[in-house]
Amino acid sequence: MDLFIAIFTGTIIAATPLIFAALGELVVEKSGVLNLGIEGMMLMGAAFAFWAIVAGLPMPVAILAGALAGAAASLLFGVLALTFLTNQYAAGLALAIFGSGVSAFLGRNFGSAPIDALKKIYIPYLSDIPVIGPMLFRFDPMVYFAIIMFFVISWFLYRTKGGLVLRTIGESPETAHAIGYPVIRIRYLAVLFGGLMAGLAGAYLSVAYTPLWVENMTAGKGWISLALVVFATWRPLRVLLGAWLFGGMTILQLQGQALGIAVPSELLSALPYLATIVVLVIISQNRQMLALHFPASLAKPFRPAT
Amino acid sequence: MPPRLELRNITKSYPGIIANDDISMSIMPGEIHAVLGENGAGKSTLMKIIYGAAQADSGEIFCDGKPIAAHTPATSRALGIEMVYQHFALFESVTVVENIALAVSSSFDLDTLARQITELSNRYGMPIDPYRRVHDLSVGERQRVEIVRCLLQAPKLLILDEPTSVLTPQAVVKLFETLRQLAAEGCSIVYISHKLDEVQELCDTATVLRNGKVTGTARPKESTSAQLARLMVGAELPEMHVSPSVPSDKPVIEVRGLTAPARDKYGVELKNVSFEVRGGEIVGLAGVSGNGQAELISLLSGERTHANALSIQIGGKAAAHLNASERRKLGMAFVPEERLGRGAVPPHALWQNAVLTAHRSGLVRNGLVDRKQANSFAAKIIERFKVKANGPQSSAQSLSGGNLQKFIVGREIALEPKLFLVAQPTWGVDVGAAAFIRQTLVDLSRSGAAVLVISEELDELFEICDRLLVICQGQVSPPLIRTKTNREEIGLLMTRVDRGNGTNGRGEVAIQD
Numbered sequence: 024m025d026l027f028i029a030i031f032t033g034t035i036i037a038a039t040p041l042i043f044a045a046l047g048e049l050v051v052e053k054s055g056v057l058n059l060g061i062e063g064m065m066l067m068g069a070a071f072a073f074w075a076i077v078a079g080l081p082m083p084v085a086i087l088a089g090a091l092a093g094a095a096a097s098l099l100f101g102v103l104a105l106t107f108l109t110n111q112y113a114a115g116l117a118l119a120i121f122g123s124g125v126s127a128f129l130g131r132n133f134g135s136a137p138i139d140a141l142k143k144i145y146i147p148y149l150s151d152i153p154v155i156g157p158m159l160f161r162f163d164p165m166v167y168f169a170i171i172m173f174f175v176i177s178w179f180l181y182r183t184k185g186g187l188v189l190r191t192i193g194e195s196p197e198t199a200h201a202i203g204y205p206v207i208r209i210r211y212l213a214v215l216f217g218g219l220m221a222g223l224a225g226a227y228l229s230v231a232y233t234p235l236w237v238e239n240m241t242a243g244k245g246w247i248s249l250a251l252v253v254f255a256t257w258r259p260l261r262v263l264l265g266a267w268l269f270g271g272m273t274i275l276q277l278q279g280q281a282l283g284i285a286v287p288s289e290l291l292s293a294l295p296y297l298a299t300i301v302v303l304v305i306i307s308q309n310r311q312m313l314a315l316h317f318p319a320s321l322a323k324p325f326r327p328a329t
Numbered sequence: 330m331p332p333r334l335e336l337r338n339i340t341k342s343y344p345g346i347i348a349n350d351d352i353s354m355s356i357m358p359g360e361i362h363a364v365l366g367e368n369g370a371g372k373s374t375l376m377k378i379i380y381g382a383a384q385a386d387s388g389e390i391f392c393d394g395k396p397i398a399a400h401t402p403a404t405s406r407a408l409g410i411e412m413v414y415q416h417f418a419l420f421e422s423v424t425v426v427e428n429i430a431l432a433v434s435s436s437f438d439l440d441t442l443a444r445q446i447t448e449l450s451n452r453y454g455m456p457i458d459p460y461r462r463v464h465d466l467s468v469g470e471r472q473r474v475e476i477v478r479c480l481l482q483a484p485k486l487l488i489l490d491e492p493t494s495v496l497t498p499q500a501v502v503k504l505f506e507t508l509r510q511l512a513a514e515g516c517s518i519v520y521i522s523h524k525l526d527e528v529q530e531l532c533d534t535a536t537v538l539r540n541g542k543v544t545g546t547a548r549p550k551e552s553t554s555a556q557l558a559r560l561m562v563g564a565e566l567p568e569m570h571v572s573p574s575v576p577s578d579k580p581v582i583e584v585r586g587l588t589a590p591a592r593d594k595y596g597v598e599l600k601n602v603s604f605e606v607r608g609g610e611i612v613g614l615a616g617v618s619g620n621g622q623a624e625l626i627s628l629l630s631g632e633r634t635h636a637n638a639l640s641i642q643i644g645g646k647a648a649a650h651l652n653a654s655e656r657r658k659l660g661m662a663f664v665p666e667e668r669l670g671r672g673a674v675p676p677h678a679l680w681q682n683a684v685l686t687a688h689r690s691g692l693v694r695n696g697l698v699d700r701k702q703a704n705s706f707a708a709k710i711i712e713r714f715k716v717k718a719n720g721p722q723s724s725a726q727s728l729s730g731g732n733l734q735k736f737i738v739g740r741e742i743a744l745e746p747k748l749f750l751v752a753q754p755t756w757g758v759d760v761g762a763a764a765f766i767r768q769t770l771v772d773l774s775r776s777g778a779a780v781l782v783i784s785e786e787l788d789e790l791f792e793i794c795d796r797l798l799v800i801c802q803g804q805v806s807p808p809l810i811r812t813k814t815n816r817e818e819i820g821l822l823m824t825r826v827d828r829g830n831g832t833n834g835r836g837e838v839a840i841q842d
Contacts, residue, residue, distance in 0.1 A: 184437040187427055191420040198418045201382050202432050203403035315422055
């Protein structure tokens with residue numbers, strides 16, 4: 024039972040950065056913009072949050088610093104892709120490389136000492152319930168915040184006018200412009216939001232998940248988030264489930280390594296990536312559902328007609 | 330009283346073309362004002378400028394005597410100017426009510442809005458289900474959504490671009506009542522149409538455009554069609570020549586007992602559809618959109634196949650199980666309803682679009698596209714079908730609707746089909762091009778091909794067809810001889826509701842024949 028609880032809570036924690044980053048990217052892509060630079064924005068978030076802790080700032084400020092660093096990085100992408108209509112693939116890839124470089128540069132002074140990680144909170148009474156308590160009510164606040172963000176984003180996208188506008192801009196910016204919506208401004212906001220969320224994801228990695236600074240510590244989680252959005256057919260619930268699936272596989276393969284399963288550890292480490300993609304490919308087979316949720320103008324530059 | 334809208338010396342040019350050249354006009358409150366002109370005459374550009382979706386290079390626009398500054402669609406809507414676009418401004422991935430919610434600025438209460446839509450659409454005889462996705466609607470139904478969206482705003486100036494082309498004659502009467510009522514309440518209406526009889530019936534004044542210039546203003550009720558047409562075309566309209574048909578002995582396409590489920594939950598199930606088209610004749614399929622046309626077209630064209638191979642036979646061969654390419658090998662050609670996106674790839678050049686269906690006509694050698702051949706093939710179509718385009722290199726989307734349609738129809742006819750399927754051949758096409766396309770269809774059939782025209786425009790069907798079929802709720806009526814039926818009978822069959830042997834006795838009798 025203890026092992027089960029450990030795997031369960033490990034899954035939830037491992038999925039948290041993916042939930043932040045992928046949900047942020049979901050909002051960006053729903054507006055018709057493809058930002059491939061999640062990895063870079065996450066690394067910026069991770070580095071700045073860690074830096075703030077090293078500089079002695081309190082934890083909430085550090086997490087905020089990470090989020091803002093991600094947003095600042097995304098602004099760079101936004102200016103290139105939305106104002107100067109650069110190719111979005113190129114601008115996103117540039118951002119990924121840029122973020123990786125800048126974070127490595129900052130990290131040279133961080134040293135290798137661990138920091139005090141973000142504290143878990145034991146929710147009074149609830150956390151004392153046998154089994155369920157340790158499974159659900161002993162996480163750090165960011166874990167709960169990620170779940171809250173899932174509900175907020177689902178509600179925003181499908182229940183509010185703002186979400187409707189965002190989705191329709193992703194389908195046809197020309198039409199949205201024709202009926203009077205400020206397409207570029209809304210896309211900027213979406214891109215900034217995506218950067219904020221990627222920054223949070225990075226911050227979570229460096230101040231909560233592994234409270235250490237390691238160069239390129241995101242280890243491809245930004246790319247997996249990107250894949251999650253696509254294979255989840257642009258639907259929030261599937262993004263959430265996909266993130267948990269990935270988290271679960273990560274923890275399982277770690278357990279497998281610990282138990283000494285006779286499979287090379289490199290292959291085991293690849294398992295979460297493989298399993299997540301296989302499952303998501305299978306569930307994205309319904310072409311009609313895909314067509315209905317795919318933002319039709321994704322990655323196409325838009326210039327308002329004059 | 331100042332005019333509701335006044336244009337002074339509007340000029341707008343795009344690279345290589347002056348779309349609007351010094352255009353002035355004014356529209357009084359409560360006036361129904363027609364803008365007549367061929368495609369490419371500058372109507373669409375002018376409407377965009379009025380609506381603020383495009384800005385004039387020079388000239389001024391006044392609304393109720395005040396100049397409109399910083400003109401955008403948003404300022405237009407704030408002033409009460411609403412527009413039904415020719416290419417609809419609807420989002421496909423969301424529902425009707427969500428589409429309308431995007432354009433109305435009131436609070437975001439979808440349930441209340443849906444009730445208003447249902448109520449308003451029923452009142453004006455354009456029933457529409459607010460919770461359907463626009464993706465699943467036909468062109469005609471989309472137009473209803475556009476009109477209802479505008480009416481919900483209680484507009485002061487309503488711009489309508491060819492609004493009646495998909496309505497039944499009964500619904501047109503209703504729409505005109507609505508428009509007259511709106512005008513009586515003080516709303517000004519700008520009415521763009523190529524149907525001169527409608528303009529004469531409805532409109533108080535008309536501004537006629539040709540090549541971006543105003544060629545005249547008229548009082549349609551006091552002018553003859555010929556006078557108006559001359560202002561618009563600059564010459565007399567060609568007369569249609571419909572010689573008597575000599576149908577072949579054997580049908581070219583024979584549909585027997587075709588039954589198929591709806592393509593999705595909003596589609597229509599086809600029930601036991603049977604008809605045939607012989608060589609040398611034109612058969613028209615009439616019906617209000619959304620009655621199974623989409624299903625029938627996709628089954629006939631081969632986009633959808635059917636397990637019962639014998640339910641569709643082409644040239645005596647079982648064909649229902651064949652895909653579109655295999656059916657084309659049997660001599661079928663097809664012009665879909667949507668020009669941009671299905672009939673042609675919008676950003677591709679005309680010669681590339683020609684290769685799409687004409688690749689069997691020597692345009693491809695050893696798997697490589699023969700550009701020279703393709704270019705000359707496209708150039709021949711442009712010349713033969715009088716397509717106004719900047720040569721085979723111009724992109725499909727740069728052509729006006731009528732010219733692109735002429736190109737697509739021409740491309741298919743150049744393949745010398747034995748069987749020609751065409752859906753909405755003159756949708757959004759100006760009067761000159763429409764007459765040309767219709768004459769082309771007649772000529773094709775008289776040269777021996779079987780032609781099936783699926784259209785929501787009764788006038789068109791009555792003008793060119795030898796026999797008429799009516800589709801309603803997935804059932805196709807027995808054929809009616811064009812010369813022995815009339816608009817009222819067809820209109821009744823189009824709206825026939827399954828009520829047993831109840832109220833629409835006439836329609837039932839015709840079906841049971």
